Amino acid sequence: xxLYLGMASGNxxxxxxxTVVGFGGSLGQNVVYxxxxxxxxxxLLHAVFAAAPRGGRLRPLLxxxxxxxxxxxxxxxxxxITRTGSHLVSGVFxxxxxxxxxxxxxxxxxxxxxxxxxxxxxxxxxREVLRLEAEKRGVEAQLKMLQAQIEPHFLxxxxxxxxxxxxxxxxxxxxxxxxxxxxxxxxxxxxxAEGGTLGDELDLLEAYLxxxxxxxxPRLDYSIxxxxxxxxxxxxxxxxxxxxxxxxxxxxxxxxxxxxxRIAAARAGGALELTVRDTGRGLxxxxxxxxxxxxxxxxxxxxxxxxxxxxxxxxxxxxxxASLSLPA
Amino acid sequence: MSTALLADDEPNLVTHLAQRLAxxxxxxxxxxxxxxxxxxxxxxxxxxxxxxxxxxxxxxLSGLEVAARLTVPCRLVFVTAYDQFAVEAxxxxxxxxxxxxxxxxRLARTVERLRTSQAAQLPEPLLARLRDLxxxxxxxxxxxxxIKAQAGQVVRLVGVDEVCYFQASDKYTxxxxxxxxxxxxxxxxxxxxxxxxAQFWQIHRSTLVNVRQIAAARHDAMGRLTLQLKHRPxxxxxxxxxxxxxxxM
Numbered sequence: 364x365x366l367y368l369g370m371a372s373g374n375x376x377x378x379x380x381x382t383v384v385g386f387g388g389s390l391g392q393n394v395v396y397x398x399x400x401x402x403x404x405x406x407l408l409h410a411v412f413a414a415a416p417r418g419g420r421l422r423p424l425l426x427x428x429x430x431x432x433x434x435x436x437x438x439x440x441x442x443x444i445t446r447t448g449s450h451l452v453s454g455v456f457x458x459x460x461x462x463x464x465x466x467x468x469x470x471x472x473x474x475x476x477x478x479x480x481x482x483x484x485x486x487x488x489x490r491e492v493l494r495l496e497a498e499k500r501g502v503e504a505q506l507k508m509l510q511a512q513i514e515p516h517f518l519x520x521x522x523x524x525x526x527x528x529x530x531x532x533x534x535x536x537x538x539x540x541x542x543x544x545x546x547x548x549x550x551x552x553x554x555x556a557e558g559g560t561l562g563d564e565l566d567l568l569e570a571y572l573x574x575x576x577x578x579x580x581p582r583l584d585y586s587i588x589x590x591x592x593x594x595x596x597x598x599x600x601x602x603x604x605x606x607x608x609x610x611x612x613x614x615x616x617x618x619x620x621x622x623x624x625r626i627a628a629a630r631a632g633g634a635l636e637l638t639v640r641d642t643g644r645g646l647x648x649x650x651x652x653x654x655x656x657x658x659x660x661x662x663x664x665x666x667x668x669x670x671x672x673x674x675x676x677x678x679x680x681x682x683x684x685a686s687l688s689l690p691a
Numbered sequence: 692m693s694t695a696l697l698a699d700d701e702p703n704l705v706t707h708l709a710q711r712l713a714x715x716x717x718x719x720x721x722x723x724x725x726x727x728x729x730x731x732x733x734x735x736x737x738x739x740x741x742x743x744x745x746x747x748x749x750x751x752l753s754g755l756e757v758a759a760r761l762t763v764p765c766r767l768v769f770v771t772a773y774d775q776f777a778v779e780a781x782x783x784x785x786x787x788x789x790x791x792x793x794x795x796x797r798l799a800r801t802v803e804r805l806r807t808s809q810a811a812q813l814p815e816p817l818l819a820r821l822r823d824l825x826x827x828x829x830x831x832x833x834x835x836x837x838i839k840a841q842a843g844q845v846v847r848l849v850g851v852d853e854v855c856y857f858q859a860s861d862k863y864t865x866x867x868x869x870x871x872x873x874x875x876x877x878x879x880x881x882x883x884x885x886x887x888x889a890q891f892w893q894i895h896r897s898t899l900v901n902v903r904q905i906a907a908a909r910h911d912a913m914g915r916l917t918l919q920l921k922h923r924p925x926x927x928x929x930x931x932x933x934x935x936x937x938x939x940m
Contacts, residue, residue, distance in 0.1 A: 515772075516772050518773075523772060527708075531710065535703075578701045578703065580702045616700070619726075619751045657850070674847065676846060677847075679844055
C-alpha cells in the first residue's frame with residue numbers, strides 16, 4: 364500500500380520534471396501519463412515477482428519485458444484518459460516508452476535488490492536461531508550432567524542415614540559425613556572443569572561407594588584398582604560414574620543378598636581400559652531402560668569419535684561387566 | 692498395646708526409625724524388622740502387626756508390591772526418599788507416608804493419626820493405581836535403544852546405533868555390528884515395531900538396515916539394487932518391494 368503511494372508521488376514528480384525540461388504537453392497531461400505508465404509498470408512487476416519463484420533465474424529475465432509492457436499499457440491508458448489519441452502514433456510515444464522503461468528499470472532493480480536483502484537477512488536470522496539452539500542444548504546438557512551427578516534420591520537417603528547414625532553411631536556418622544563431603548566436592552569440581560584426571564574420577568567414585576557401603580552395610584563390597592601412573596592420565600567426567608551408578612542401582616540394590624562392585628583401570632597398548640564389574644542382578648528387562656548409557660555413548664562419540672568403545676555384557680558368573688576403552 | 696513391623700533395605704534407617712518410634716510411641720512394640728520386601732511380606736503375614744512401615748524401594752518386592760500381596764489386615768505407612776510420583780499419589784489418595792529424612796514433627800503427626808484411627812487396609816483398586824503410578828517410568832517407552840544379544844556364551848548389551856543391520860536366520864535374528872555378529876530371538880517383524888522407523892528401514896523380507904550405516908545404493912548389471920555399508924564389506928540386496936526407498940529424490 365505504502366509502496367503504491369510512494370510510487371504515485373514519484374510518478375507525479377517525473378511528470379513535473381518532464382514539463383519543466385520542455386518535454387511537451389501540459390503539466391496535467393504529463394502527470395497523468397507518468398502516473399499511468401509508472402503504476403502499470405509497478406503492477407506488472409508485482410505480478411512477475413508473485414508468479415516467478417524467489418531466487419529463480421526467471422525473475423531477473425522477466426523484469427525488462429514486464430517494464431516495457433507496463434510502459435505500453437500505461438501509455439494506452441494515459442491516452443484514453445487525457446484523450447490525446449494522436450500521441451500514440453507520434454514520436455512522443457517512443458520517448459515516453461523509453462522514459463517509462465528507464466524509471467521502471469530503476470524501480471525494478473531496486474525492488475529486486477531489496478528482496479535479495481530480505482532473503483539474506485532471513486538466512487542470517489535462521490543461522491542465528493540455529494546457533495542459539497546449539498548453545499541452549501549445550502547448557503542443557505551441562506545442567507543434565509549436574510543433575511545426573513547428584514541424584515536427589517541418593518542425597519536424601521544419605522541424609523536420612525546421617526540423621527539416624529548421629530544418634531546411634533556418631534563415629535560412623537562422621538565417616539559418612541566425611542565421605543559425602545568428599546563426594547560433593549569432587550562432583551562439583553568435576554562438573555565445572557572438563558580437565559581432571561582418572562585419579563580425580565576414582566576419588567569421586569571411592570567416596571560414592573563408601574557412602575553406599577555405610578548405607579547398605581554387609582550387602583555391599585567394593586574395590587578400586589589403578590596404578591599411580593594410570594591415575595595420572597587425563598579423564599573426562601561422567602563416563603565412568605554412570606557405569607558405577609548402574610552397578611549399584613540396577614545390580615546390587617535390587618538384589619536381596621547384595622554383591623560386590625569392582626572397578627579396574629589399566630593401560631594396555633595405546634588404550635586406557637576400564638572395567639566396572641558387579642555381581643548383581645544382571646541386565647534388566649527392558650534392557651538399558653533409564654541407565655543413562657545413551658548419554659555415556661554420546662559423550663564418548665563427541666570426545667573420541669570411533670577411537671573409544673563401550674561394551675556392556677552379562678558376566679558368565681552373574682552380574683554385569685561394563686568395559687570402557689579410550690585412547691591414551 | 693499396638694504392634695509394628697519396620698522394613699527398609701538400609702539397616703541404619705530401620706534402627707533409627709525404631710529408636711524414634713520408641714520415644715514418640717512408647718507403647719508400640721516393634722515385633723520385627725525386615726531388610727527386603729520378601730522378608731517384610733512373610734513377617735507381616737505370620738506376625739500380624741497392627742502397623743507396617745514399608746520402604747518403597749526394596750529388593751525382592753517393593754513396598755507397594757508387599758502391600759498388594761498382603762492377605763491379613765494391617766495399617767500401612769510408606770516410606771520413601773524422593774519419589775515425586777509416589778508422593779503426589781499418596782497426597783492425592785490420602786495414604787500415610789513418610790518422606791526421608793523423616794522429621795520428628797512429621798513422624799509425630801503420623802503416630803498421632805495411627806493411634807487415633809482404626810486399623811484399615813488399603814482397598815485393592817487404590818493399591819493398583821499406586822502401583823501403576825510408581826512402577827511406570829515417567830516417559831513413554833519410546834523406540835528400542837538397547838538390545839540384549841547373545842555373543843557366544845556372553846549376553847551383551849548393544850546400542851541400536853551400533854547395529855549395521857539385522858538379518859533373519861532360521862530361528863534367530865542376527866544382529867550385525869561393525870565388528871561382531873550376535874543373536875537375538877526377536878523376529879524381524881517384531882523388531883520393526885520396536886525400532887525407530889526413521890533409523891531402521893526394511894529393505895528385504897529378512898533384512899532391516901540402519902540408515903546411518905548405508906554408504907551407497909547401487910544397481911548391478913542385472914538391474915538389481917544393492918546397498919554398500921560404511922563399516923561392513925558385504926553388500927545387502929534390496930528386494931523389489933522396497934526399492935522405492937532408494938529412488939532418486
